[in-house]
Amino acid sequence: MPWSQEPDGPERAATGEEAPGEPETERAEGEGDGAVPMRGADAATLLASLGQAGGPTRGTSPIHVLTVIGQVEGHLILPSKNKTTKYEHVIPQLVAIEQNPEVKGLLILLNTVGGDIEAGLAIAEMIRSLSKPTVSLVLGGGHSIGVPIAVAAGYSLIASTATLTLHPIRLNGMVIGVPQTYEYLDKMQDRVIRFIVENSRIPEGRLRELMFRTGELVRDVGTVLVGREAVEAGLIDEVGGVERAMQVVRERAGLASPAVQGSAGG
Amino acid sequence: MRGVFYTIYPPEVFLDEEGDAFSVLDMSVQGRRLLAAQGPDGALTLERLLSTDPRDYLNPSFQPGTPVPPATDGV
Numbered sequence: 001m002p003w004s005q006e007p008d009g010p011e012r013a014a015t016g017e018e019a020p021g022e023p024e025t026e027r028a029e030g031e032g033d034g035a036v037p038m039r040g041a042d043a044a045t046l047l048a049s050l051g052q053a054g055g056p057t058r059g060t061s062p063i064h065v066l067t068v069i070g071q072v073e074g075h076l077i078l079p080s081k082n083k084t085t086k087y088e089h090v091i092p093q094l095v096a097i098e099q100n101p102e103v104k105g106l107l108i109l110l111n112t113v114g115g116d117i118e119a120g121l122a123i124a125e126m127i128r129s130l131s132k133p134t135v136s137l138v139l140g141g142g143h144s145i146g147v148p149i150a151v152a153a154g155y156s157l158i159a160s161t162a163t164l165t166l167h168p169i170r171l172n173g174m175v176i177g178v179p180q181t182y183e184y185l186d187k188m189q190d191r192v193i194r195f196i197v198e199n200s201r202i203p204e205g206r207l208r209e210l211m212f213r214t215g216e217l218v219r220d221v222g223t224v225l226v227g228r229e230a231v232e233a234g235l236i237d238e239v240g241g242v243e244r245a246m247q248v249v250r251e252r253a254g255l256a257s258p259a260v261q262g263s264a265g266g
Numbered sequence: 267m268r269g270v271f272y273t274i275y276p277p278e279v280f281l282d283e284e285g286d287a288f289s290v291l292d293m294s295v296q297g298r299r300l301l302a303a304q305g306p307d308g309a310l311t312l313e314r315l316l317s318t319d320p321r322d323y324l325n326p327s328f329q330p331g332t333p334v335p336p337a338t339d340g341v
Contacts, residue, residue: 064318071273071280079283080290089299093318106318114273145272165274188270 062104063249064097066090067111072123072145074116085112087119094126105253107245108136108153111162114144117169117188121145121195127152128199133252137245138162138236148192150236151199155248157240160227164235166211167222201234295334298322302334310334 068090070083078084097103108127114120127134127149136153138146143165150156150164158164169189193211197204210223210233217224230236238244250257271277290313291302298317302310315328322328327335 060319061321063320065320066318071275078280080288082280086292089316093316097318113275115271117270117272120272141274143274167274169270169272185270188272192272 060100060102062102062253062255063107063246064103064105065107065109066093067109068123068146068149069111070115071113072115072120072149074119074122076116084115085123087116087123090123091126094123094130098130098132103132104255105133105135105249106130106153107249108134108149110136110138110142110146110150111140112142112146112149114146114165117145117192120149121191124148124152124195124199133249135245135249135252137240137242138164138230141165145192147235148195148199151196154252155238156200156236157238157245157248158227158230158236159241160239162227162230164225164230165217165222166207166225167217167220168211196235200236203234206233293334296327298328300328300334 068085070085071078073082073084073086094106097106106127124145127136134153134155136150136156138150138156138158139162140159141163142150142158143163144167147164147166150158169185169192193204193207196202196207210225212221213223214221216222225233225235228239231239247257271280273280288303288305291304291310293300293302298315300312300316301314303313304310310333312328312330312332312334314330315322317323317328326332
């Protein structure tokens with residue numbers, strides 16, 4: 001069994017001597033009065049800002065972070081020179097996040113060139129069907145199957161320099177030899193379009209227009225949207241970064257803003 | 267069908283086996299899942315931590331490039 005033996009929840013955060021910066025005594029956030037200097041105060045401040053709620057400091061962060069990077073890898077193991085997000089890792093992590101009562105929300109960071117379409121849609125469907133608040137942030141790129149993953153979250157953000165590429169599925173080196181293959185890809189295409197339309201504000205006609213636009217991409221069909229353009233198109237909710245993304249997920253998770261640490265008591 | 271790739275990368279870029287420098291092991295160490303790179307002498311270094319708990323990423327034991335301790339949970 002490759003997974004951690006713990007019965008519920010994602011892999012637990014380090015405690016005790018494995019986690020430098022943790023306060024040596026268990027105490028709730030906000031009780032620190034500055035009278036006892038904390039070991040590794042800077043790290044502890046950062047940990048607190050990630051959302052250690054009041055109560056025992058042991059246990060896991062209330063906001064978890066999933067990074068989707070490189071190629072989304074599905075049934076086929078890609079050569080190891082590729083950086084990949086393996087869907088068989090992501091799916092159980094999402095289940096664990098759904099199950100663990102300590103986890104209140106999920107931030108999804110994307111910088112992906114796309115990848116296996118079914119694995120990507122599986123990840124997108126799982127994100128969409130989590131009962132806890134999810135916020136996605138596209139950094140760098142959210143191309144191809146990265147678009148459904150980004151819009152699957154309850155709220156999506158894009159960095160101002162990040163790009164989304166919308167393009168048809170069939171134009172990616174796949175050879176269309178027989179009619180069955182064409183139909184299969186066409187159904188996949190419709191499935192992706194439907195998912196994006198159902199999980200964003202973009203009208204279907206507009207999405208199809210952008211996906212099938214000719215003349216914009218060199219030697220290819222489709223559209224590249226940069227930052228704000230993705231918001232204007234109705235795909236992404238807001239242009240923003242990590243701070244804003246964390247703010248949104250914490251709000252939606254019902255967590256208070258992190259208190260200012262380290263200065264109380266002088 | 268082996269899989270439909272919906273990506274901006276052309277298949278010859280990501281499917282080509284040439285240029286694979288090292289083997290990558292998928293393993294669990296102290297309850298965290300990680301990818302470890304195996305050097306020519308067999309030594310393992312942490313390539314990537316796979317955890318959704320942000321606190322794990324501040325743990326010095328799990329920084330990329332760190333030798334993977336011998337007492338692992340198994341591959």
